[in-house]
Amino acid sequence: LIMKERSGSLLKMTRMLESKWGFKVASSSDFVRETLDEIKIKSADALFYNELGIALLGADEEIIERLSTPGAEYLIEPEKVVYIPDDLAEEGEQDATWGIHITGAHQSPFTGWGVRVAIIDTGYDTTHPDFTGREITGHSFVPEETIEDLHGHGTHCLGIACGETDHNSTRYGIATAAQIYVAKVLNKQGSGAQAWVLDGMTGAVNNGCRVLSMSLGSPVFPGQAYDMAYERAAQYALSRGAVVVAAAGNDSRRSQNRYSPVSSPADCPSILAVGALDESLAVADFSNRAVNKGGEVDIAAPGVAIYSSWPMPTRYRILSGTSMATPHVAGIIALLWEKYPEATAAMITEKLRELAKTLPLPPEDIGAGLSFAPMKEQ
Structure with missing residues:
Protein backbone atom coordinates (compact mmCIF):
# COMPACT_ATOMS: atom_id res chain seq x y z
CA LEU A 1 0.00 0.00 0.00
CA ILE A 2 0.98 3.64 -0.50
CA MET A 3 -0.08 6.25 2.07
CA LYS A 4 -0.02 9.89 0.99
CA GLU A 5 -0.38 12.67 3.51
CA ARG A 6 -3.03 15.35 3.20
CA SER A 7 -2.12 17.62 6.10
CA GLY A 8 1.30 16.74 7.46
CA SER A 9 0.20 13.87 9.70
CA LEU A 10 1.93 11.01 7.88
CA LEU A 11 5.02 10.90 10.07
CA LYS A 12 2.77 10.66 13.12
CA MET A 13 0.83 7.89 11.37
CA THR A 14 3.93 5.85 10.59
CA ARG A 15 5.10 6.22 14.18
CA MET A 16 1.73 4.87 15.27
CA LEU A 17 2.27 1.88 12.99
CA GLU A 18 5.58 1.38 14.72
CA SER A 19 4.32 1.69 18.29
CA LYS A 20 0.80 0.26 18.04
CA TRP A 21 1.17 -2.57 15.54
CA GLY A 22 4.86 -3.33 15.84
CA PHE A 23 5.83 -2.27 12.32
CA LYS A 24 9.52 -1.88 11.58
CA VAL A 25 9.77 1.57 10.00
CA ALA A 26 12.72 2.71 7.88
CA SER A 27 13.33 6.18 6.46
CA SER A 28 14.45 7.21 2.98
CA SER A 29 17.31 9.07 4.69
CA ASP A 30 18.88 5.61 4.98
CA PHE A 31 19.49 5.74 1.21
CA VAL A 32 22.33 8.24 1.55
CA ARG A 33 25.40 6.28 0.56
CA GLU A 34 27.46 7.06 3.64
CA THR A 35 24.73 5.88 6.02
CA LEU A 36 23.07 3.13 3.99
CA ASP A 37 21.62 0.56 6.38
CA GLU A 38 20.77 -2.28 4.01
CA ILE A 39 19.55 -4.68 6.68
CA LYS A 40 17.20 -2.09 8.17
CA ILE A 41 15.74 -1.17 4.78
CA LYS A 42 15.18 -4.73 3.58
CA SER A 43 13.66 -5.90 6.87
CA ALA A 44 11.29 -2.93 7.23
CA ASP A 45 7.52 -3.36 7.13
CA ALA A 46 7.01 0.32 6.29
CA LEU A 47 9.21 2.89 4.59
CA PHE A 48 8.66 6.58 5.24
CA TYR A 49 9.78 9.03 2.54
CA ASN A 50 10.10 12.18 4.59
CA GLU A 51 11.00 14.15 1.43
CA LEU A 52 7.84 13.07 -0.39
CA GLY A 53 5.15 12.82 2.27
CA ILE A 54 4.63 9.18 1.32
CA ALA A 55 4.84 5.90 3.20
CA LEU A 56 4.95 2.42 1.68
CA LEU A 57 3.81 -0.48 3.78
CA GLY A 58 2.78 -4.10 3.64
CA ALA A 59 -0.42 -4.64 5.58
CA ASP A 60 -2.98 -7.37 6.15
CA GLU A 61 -6.73 -6.86 5.75
CA GLU A 62 -7.24 -5.94 9.40
CA ILE A 63 -4.75 -3.09 9.30
CA ILE A 64 -6.02 -1.92 5.91
CA GLU A 65 -9.53 -1.72 7.36
CA ARG A 66 -8.30 0.25 10.37
CA LEU A 67 -6.37 2.66 8.18
CA SER A 68 -9.24 3.18 5.73
CA THR A 69 -11.26 5.48 7.97
CA PRO A 70 -13.53 8.22 6.57
CA GLY A 71 -12.02 11.69 6.80
CA ALA A 72 -8.49 10.40 7.38
CA GLU A 73 -5.66 12.89 6.91
CA TYR A 74 -3.99 10.59 4.40
CA LEU A 75 -4.83 8.71 1.20
CA ILE A 76 -4.31 4.98 0.68
CA GLU A 77 -3.91 3.23 -2.67
CA PRO A 78 -2.44 -0.05 -3.92
CA GLU A 79 1.20 -0.15 -4.92
CA LYS A 80 1.84 -0.51 -8.66
CA VAL A 81 4.14 -2.82 -10.59
Whole structure:
Protein backbone atom coordinates (compact mmCIF):
# COMPACT_ATOMS: atom_id res chain seq x y z
CA LEU A 1 0.00 0.00 0.00
CA ILE A 2 0.98 3.64 -0.50
CA MET A 3 -0.08 6.25 2.07
CA LYS A 4 -0.02 9.89 0.99
CA GLU A 5 -0.38 12.67 3.51
CA ARG A 6 -3.03 15.35 3.20
CA SER A 7 -2.12 17.62 6.10
CA GLY A 8 1.30 16.74 7.46
CA SER A 9 0.20 13.87 9.70
CA LEU A 10 1.93 11.01 7.88
CA LEU A 11 5.02 10.90 10.07
CA LYS A 12 2.77 10.66 13.12
CA MET A 13 0.83 7.89 11.37
CA THR A 14 3.93 5.85 10.59
CA ARG A 15 5.10 6.22 14.18
CA MET A 16 1.73 4.87 15.27
CA LEU A 17 2.27 1.88 12.99
CA GLU A 18 5.58 1.38 14.72
CA SER A 19 4.32 1.69 18.29
CA LYS A 20 0.80 0.26 18.04
CA TRP A 21 1.17 -2.57 15.54
CA GLY A 22 4.86 -3.33 15.84
CA PHE A 23 5.83 -2.27 12.32
CA LYS A 24 9.52 -1.88 11.58
CA VAL A 25 9.77 1.57 10.00
CA ALA A 26 12.72 2.71 7.88
CA SER A 27 13.33 6.18 6.46
CA SER A 28 14.45 7.21 2.98
CA SER A 29 17.31 9.07 4.69
CA ASP A 30 18.88 5.61 4.98
CA PHE A 31 19.49 5.74 1.21
CA VAL A 32 22.33 8.24 1.55
CA ARG A 33 25.40 6.28 0.56
CA GLU A 34 27.46 7.06 3.64
CA THR A 35 24.73 5.88 6.02
CA LEU A 36 23.07 3.13 3.99
CA ASP A 37 21.62 0.56 6.38
CA GLU A 38 20.77 -2.28 4.01
CA ILE A 39 19.55 -4.68 6.68
CA LYS A 40 17.20 -2.09 8.17
CA ILE A 41 15.74 -1.17 4.78
CA LYS A 42 15.18 -4.73 3.58
CA SER A 43 13.66 -5.90 6.87
CA ALA A 44 11.29 -2.93 7.23
CA ASP A 45 7.52 -3.36 7.13
CA ALA A 46 7.01 0.32 6.29
CA LEU A 47 9.21 2.89 4.59
CA PHE A 48 8.66 6.58 5.24
CA TYR A 49 9.78 9.03 2.54
CA ASN A 50 10.10 12.18 4.59
CA GLU A 51 11.00 14.15 1.43
CA LEU A 52 7.84 13.07 -0.39
CA GLY A 53 5.15 12.82 2.27
CA ILE A 54 4.63 9.18 1.32
CA ALA A 55 4.84 5.90 3.20
CA LEU A 56 4.95 2.42 1.68
CA LEU A 57 3.81 -0.48 3.78
CA GLY A 58 2.78 -4.10 3.64
CA ALA A 59 -0.42 -4.64 5.58
CA ASP A 60 -2.98 -7.37 6.15
CA GLU A 61 -6.73 -6.86 5.75
CA GLU A 62 -7.24 -5.94 9.40
CA ILE A 63 -4.75 -3.09 9.30
CA ILE A 64 -6.02 -1.92 5.91
CA GLU A 65 -9.53 -1.72 7.36
CA ARG A 66 -8.30 0.25 10.37
CA LEU A 67 -6.37 2.66 8.18
CA SER A 68 -9.24 3.18 5.73
CA THR A 69 -11.26 5.48 7.97
CA PRO A 70 -13.53 8.22 6.57
CA GLY A 71 -12.02 11.69 6.80
CA ALA A 72 -8.49 10.40 7.38
CA GLU A 73 -5.66 12.89 6.91
CA TYR A 74 -3.99 10.59 4.40
CA LEU A 75 -4.83 8.71 1.20
CA ILE A 76 -4.31 4.98 0.68
CA GLU A 77 -3.91 3.23 -2.67
CA PRO A 78 -2.44 -0.05 -3.92
CA GLU A 79 1.20 -0.15 -4.92
CA LYS A 80 1.84 -0.51 -8.66
CA VAL A 81 4.14 -2.82 -10.59
CA VAL A 82 6.46 -1.46 -13.29
CA TYR A 83 8.10 -3.20 -16.21
CA ILE A 84 10.69 -2.77 -18.89
CA PRO A 85 8.86 -1.59 -22.02
CA ASP A 86 8.59 -4.23 -24.74
CA ASP A 87 11.81 -3.32 -26.54
CA LEU A 88 12.55 -5.01 -29.86
CA ALA A 89 15.77 -6.86 -30.69
CA GLU A 90 17.25 -6.02 -34.08
CA GLU A 91 19.41 -8.14 -36.36
CA GLY A 92 22.16 -7.17 -38.78
CA GLU A 93 25.29 -5.06 -38.71
CA GLN A 94 25.27 -2.11 -36.38
CA ASP A 95 25.52 1.50 -37.38
CA ALA A 96 26.87 2.35 -33.95
CA THR A 97 27.12 6.05 -34.59
CA TRP A 98 23.75 7.14 -35.98
CA GLY A 99 22.32 8.18 -32.61
CA ILE A 100 25.56 9.91 -31.64
CA HIS A 101 25.74 11.80 -34.93
CA ILE A 102 22.11 12.78 -35.33
CA THR A 103 22.03 14.30 -31.83
CA GLY A 104 25.27 16.20 -32.46
CA ALA A 105 26.99 14.50 -29.52
CA HIS A 106 30.04 13.67 -31.64
CA GLN A 107 30.63 17.40 -32.24
CA SER A 108 29.97 18.60 -28.71
CA PRO A 109 33.03 19.60 -26.66
CA PHE A 110 31.22 18.44 -23.52
CA THR A 111 31.48 14.95 -22.06
CA GLY A 112 29.43 15.12 -18.86
CA TRP A 113 32.60 15.51 -16.79
CA GLY A 114 31.80 16.13 -13.13
CA VAL A 115 28.11 15.26 -13.56
CA ARG A 116 26.56 12.20 -11.91
CA VAL A 117 23.99 10.32 -14.01
CA ALA A 118 21.57 7.81 -12.49
CA ILE A 119 20.51 4.76 -14.48
CA ILE A 120 17.41 3.40 -12.74
CA ASP A 121 16.94 0.00 -14.29
CA THR A 122 18.03 -3.67 -14.01
CA GLY A 123 21.55 -2.96 -12.72
CA TYR A 124 24.68 -3.32 -14.85
CA ASP A 125 27.37 -5.83 -15.75
CA THR A 126 30.22 -5.01 -13.36
CA THR A 127 32.63 -7.11 -15.47
CA HIS A 128 31.98 -5.30 -18.76
CA PRO A 129 35.34 -4.12 -20.14
CA ASP A 130 33.88 -0.90 -21.57
CA PHE A 131 33.25 0.40 -18.04
CA THR A 132 36.65 -0.45 -16.60
CA GLY A 133 38.08 2.59 -14.85
CA ARG A 134 34.80 4.53 -14.81
CA GLU A 135 33.53 6.05 -11.57
CA ILE A 136 30.46 3.89 -10.89
CA THR A 137 28.55 3.58 -7.63
CA GLY A 138 25.10 2.31 -6.88
CA HIS A 139 22.83 -0.02 -5.01
CA SER A 140 20.32 -2.79 -5.62
CA PHE A 141 16.88 -2.03 -4.22
CA VAL A 142 15.62 -5.42 -5.43
CA PRO A 143 15.42 -7.89 -2.54
CA GLU A 144 17.76 -10.87 -2.84
CA GLU A 145 19.49 -9.53 -5.97
CA THR A 146 22.86 -7.78 -6.25
CA ILE A 147 23.66 -4.87 -8.56
CA GLU A 148 24.63 -7.37 -11.30
CA ASP A 149 22.46 -7.10 -14.39
CA LEU A 150 20.81 -10.49 -14.85
CA HIS A 151 18.57 -9.17 -17.62
CA GLY A 152 20.70 -6.90 -19.84
CA HIS A 153 18.42 -3.88 -20.23
CA GLY A 154 20.21 -1.73 -17.65
CA THR A 155 23.62 -2.39 -19.17
CA HIS A 156 22.29 -1.38 -22.59
CA CYS A 157 20.77 1.86 -21.30
CA LEU A 158 23.91 2.67 -19.32
CA GLY A 159 26.00 2.33 -22.47
CA ILE A 160 23.80 4.73 -24.43
CA ALA A 161 23.83 7.39 -21.73
CA CYS A 162 27.43 7.10 -20.53
CA GLY A 163 29.36 4.53 -22.57
CA GLU A 164 32.58 5.43 -24.35
CA THR A 165 33.79 3.23 -27.20
CA ASP A 166 33.45 -0.41 -28.15
CA HIS A 167 36.23 -2.94 -28.79
CA ASN A 168 36.72 -1.39 -32.25
CA SER A 169 37.11 2.10 -30.75
CA THR A 170 33.73 3.17 -32.11
CA ARG A 171 31.89 5.58 -29.86
CA TYR A 172 28.33 4.64 -28.86
CA GLY A 173 27.63 6.67 -25.69
CA ILE A 174 26.69 10.31 -25.10
CA ALA A 175 28.20 11.46 -21.78
CA THR A 176 31.50 9.62 -22.03
CA ALA A 177 33.09 11.10 -18.90
CA ALA A 178 30.09 11.33 -16.57
CA GLN A 179 30.06 9.79 -13.13
CA ILE A 180 27.57 6.94 -12.90
CA TYR A 181 25.09 5.90 -10.21
CA VAL A 182 23.25 2.65 -10.88
CA ALA A 183 20.00 2.04 -9.00
CA LYS A 184 18.77 -1.49 -9.58
CA VAL A 185 14.97 -1.39 -9.25
CA LEU A 186 13.93 -4.10 -11.72
CA ASN A 187 14.59 -7.80 -11.20
CA LYS A 188 16.04 -10.36 -13.59
CA GLN A 189 12.61 -10.78 -15.20
CA GLY A 190 12.49 -7.03 -15.93
CA SER A 191 9.76 -6.08 -13.47
CA GLY A 192 9.72 -4.29 -10.14
CA ALA A 193 7.58 -2.91 -7.36
CA GLN A 194 6.77 0.78 -7.25
CA ALA A 195 8.51 0.91 -3.88
CA TRP A 196 11.78 -0.14 -5.50
CA VAL A 197 11.48 2.60 -8.13
CA LEU A 198 10.77 5.25 -5.50
CA ASP A 199 13.71 3.89 -3.51
CA GLY A 200 15.95 4.24 -6.55
CA MET A 201 14.77 7.76 -7.38
CA THR A 202 15.21 8.98 -3.82
CA GLY A 203 18.54 7.23 -3.46
CA ALA A 204 19.83 8.76 -6.70
CA VAL A 205 18.86 12.29 -5.66
CA ASN A 206 20.28 11.86 -2.16
CA ASN A 207 23.55 10.72 -3.71
CA GLY A 208 24.01 13.84 -5.83
CA CYS A 209 22.75 12.74 -9.25
CA ARG A 210 21.84 15.59 -11.61
CA VAL A 211 19.83 13.50 -14.08
CA LEU A 212 17.76 10.35 -13.52
CA SER A 213 17.19 8.07 -16.52
CA MET A 214 14.24 5.68 -16.19
CA SER A 215 13.56 3.31 -19.08
CA LEU A 216 10.65 1.62 -17.34
CA GLY A 217 6.96 2.04 -16.75
CA SER A 218 3.48 0.63 -16.86
CA PRO A 219 0.69 1.28 -19.38
CA VAL A 220 -2.10 3.74 -18.60
CA PHE A 221 -5.61 3.98 -19.98
CA PRO A 222 -7.08 6.95 -21.84
CA GLY A 223 -8.27 9.41 -19.23
CA GLN A 224 -6.18 7.93 -16.41
CA ALA A 225 -4.52 10.45 -14.07
CA TYR A 226 -0.80 10.44 -13.37
CA ASP A 227 0.55 8.80 -10.22
CA MET A 228 1.07 11.27 -7.38
CA ALA A 229 3.80 9.22 -5.68
CA TYR A 230 6.00 9.42 -8.79
CA GLU A 231 5.14 13.09 -9.23
CA ARG A 232 6.21 13.88 -5.68
CA ALA A 233 9.47 11.99 -6.22
CA ALA A 234 10.12 13.97 -9.39
CA GLN A 235 9.30 17.26 -7.66
CA TYR A 236 11.76 16.35 -4.93
CA ALA A 237 14.41 15.65 -7.58
CA LEU A 238 13.82 19.02 -9.22
CA SER A 239 14.07 20.78 -5.86
CA ARG A 240 17.47 19.15 -5.35
CA GLY A 241 18.78 20.08 -8.80
CA ALA A 242 18.06 16.88 -10.71
CA VAL A 243 16.11 16.36 -13.95
CA VAL A 244 14.09 13.16 -14.41
CA VAL A 245 13.55 11.57 -17.84
CA ALA A 246 11.47 8.47 -18.54
CA ALA A 247 10.42 6.35 -21.50
CA ALA A 248 7.12 7.34 -23.11
CA GLY A 249 6.36 3.66 -23.70
CA ASN A 250 6.14 1.21 -26.61
CA ASP A 251 2.42 0.37 -26.61
CA SER A 252 1.41 2.09 -29.84
CA ARG A 253 1.13 0.39 -33.22
CA ARG A 254 0.98 3.37 -35.53
CA SER A 255 0.95 1.21 -38.66
CA GLN A 256 -2.35 -0.18 -37.34
CA ASN A 257 -3.65 3.28 -36.39
CA ARG A 258 -3.31 2.50 -32.69
CA TYR A 259 -1.96 5.26 -30.44
CA SER A 260 -1.43 4.61 -26.74
CA PRO A 261 -1.03 7.24 -24.00
CA VAL A 262 2.34 8.07 -22.49
CA SER A 263 2.98 5.44 -19.83
CA SER A 264 3.56 5.92 -16.09
CA PRO A 265 5.70 7.46 -14.63
CA ALA A 266 6.63 9.39 -17.80
CA ASP A 267 3.15 10.96 -17.81
CA CYS A 268 3.89 12.94 -14.65
CA PRO A 269 4.15 16.73 -15.17
CA SER A 270 7.58 16.91 -13.51
CA ILE A 271 9.09 14.06 -15.56
CA LEU A 272 10.27 14.50 -19.15
CA ALA A 273 8.66 11.86 -21.38
CA VAL A 274 10.89 10.71 -24.26
CA GLY A 275 9.54 9.45 -27.58
CA ALA A 276 11.49 7.41 -30.13
CA LEU A 277 12.62 8.26 -33.67
CA ASP A 278 14.14 6.07 -36.36
CA GLU A 279 17.17 6.91 -38.49
CA SER A 280 15.02 8.70 -41.07
CA LEU A 281 13.65 10.87 -38.22
CA ALA A 282 10.18 9.38 -38.45
CA VAL A 283 8.32 8.52 -35.26
CA ALA A 284 8.90 4.89 -34.32
CA ASP A 285 5.87 2.69 -34.94
CA PHE A 286 5.70 1.69 -31.25
CA SER A 287 6.27 5.12 -29.66
CA ASN A 288 3.43 6.38 -27.46
CA ARG A 289 1.91 9.82 -27.86
CA ALA A 290 0.16 12.53 -25.85
CA VAL A 291 -3.39 11.21 -25.39
CA ASN A 292 -4.17 12.09 -21.78
CA LYS A 293 -4.27 15.67 -20.56
CA GLY A 294 -0.94 16.49 -18.94
CA GLY A 295 0.70 13.31 -20.23
CA GLU A 296 2.67 14.90 -23.04
CA VAL A 297 5.70 13.68 -24.92
CA ASP A 298 8.31 16.31 -24.06
CA ILE A 299 11.12 15.45 -26.46
CA ALA A 300 12.28 12.72 -28.84
CA ALA A 301 15.55 10.89 -29.47
CA PRO A 302 16.99 7.96 -31.44
CA GLY A 303 15.20 4.77 -30.45
CA VAL A 304 15.33 2.34 -33.39
CA ALA A 305 18.22 -0.09 -34.01
CA ILE A 306 20.42 1.33 -31.25
CA TYR A 307 23.77 -0.35 -30.63
CA SER A 308 25.06 -0.44 -27.06
CA SER A 309 26.66 -2.55 -24.35
CA TRP A 310 25.19 -5.85 -23.17
CA PRO A 311 26.29 -8.21 -20.39
CA MET A 312 29.24 -10.43 -21.16
CA PRO A 313 29.98 -12.56 -23.06
CA THR A 314 27.55 -11.10 -25.63
CA ARG A 315 29.12 -7.67 -25.00
CA TYR A 316 26.96 -5.67 -27.45
CA ARG A 317 23.41 -5.77 -28.75
CA ILE A 318 21.05 -3.78 -30.97
CA LEU A 319 17.64 -2.87 -29.52
CA SER A 320 14.71 -0.60 -30.36
CA GLY A 321 12.38 1.17 -27.95
CA THR A 322 11.68 4.37 -26.08
CA SER A 323 13.97 2.73 -23.52
CA MET A 324 16.83 3.46 -25.90
CA ALA A 325 15.68 7.01 -26.65
CA THR A 326 15.54 7.94 -22.96
CA PRO A 327 19.27 7.52 -22.11
CA HIS A 328 20.17 9.57 -25.19
CA VAL A 329 18.33 12.48 -23.58
CA ALA A 330 19.79 11.73 -20.14
CA GLY A 331 23.28 11.87 -21.62
CA ILE A 332 22.57 15.19 -23.33
CA ILE A 333 21.26 16.60 -20.05
CA ALA A 334 24.58 15.60 -18.46
CA LEU A 335 26.37 17.61 -21.17
CA LEU A 336 24.13 20.57 -20.39
CA TRP A 337 24.91 20.34 -16.67
CA GLU A 338 28.62 20.39 -17.49
CA LYS A 339 28.18 23.50 -19.62
CA TYR A 340 25.87 25.25 -17.15
CA PRO A 341 26.97 24.01 -13.70
CA GLU A 342 25.26 26.88 -11.86
CA ALA A 343 21.90 26.40 -13.56
CA THR A 344 18.74 25.15 -11.89
CA ALA A 345 16.98 21.99 -13.01
CA ALA A 346 14.25 24.14 -14.58
CA MET A 347 16.87 26.10 -16.54
CA ILE A 348 18.49 22.89 -17.81
CA THR A 349 15.08 21.62 -18.93
CA GLU A 350 14.45 24.87 -20.79
CA LYS A 351 17.88 24.68 -22.46
CA LEU A 352 17.10 21.11 -23.53
CA ARG A 353 13.90 22.30 -25.20
CA GLU A 354 15.61 25.30 -26.81
CA LEU A 355 18.33 23.14 -28.36
CA ALA A 356 15.91 20.54 -29.73
CA LYS A 357 15.72 20.40 -33.52
CA THR A 358 12.23 21.03 -34.83
CA LEU A 359 10.84 18.37 -37.14
CA PRO A 360 7.76 18.32 -39.41
CA LEU A 361 5.97 16.01 -36.98
CA PRO A 362 3.10 16.53 -34.51
CA PRO A 363 4.21 17.82 -31.09
CA GLU A 364 2.05 15.17 -29.42
CA ASP A 365 4.54 12.66 -30.84
CA ILE A 366 7.89 14.42 -30.38
CA GLY A 367 7.33 17.37 -28.05
CA ALA A 368 9.97 20.04 -28.61
CA GLY A 369 11.68 17.92 -31.28
CA LEU A 370 14.89 15.94 -31.64
CA SER A 371 17.11 16.25 -28.57
CA PHE A 372 20.40 17.88 -29.55
CA ALA A 373 23.71 18.24 -27.73
CA PRO A 374 25.08 21.64 -26.62
CA MET A 375 27.92 23.23 -28.55
CA LYS A 376 30.58 25.64 -27.32
CA GLU A 377 29.13 28.76 -28.88
CA GLN A 378 25.51 28.17 -27.84
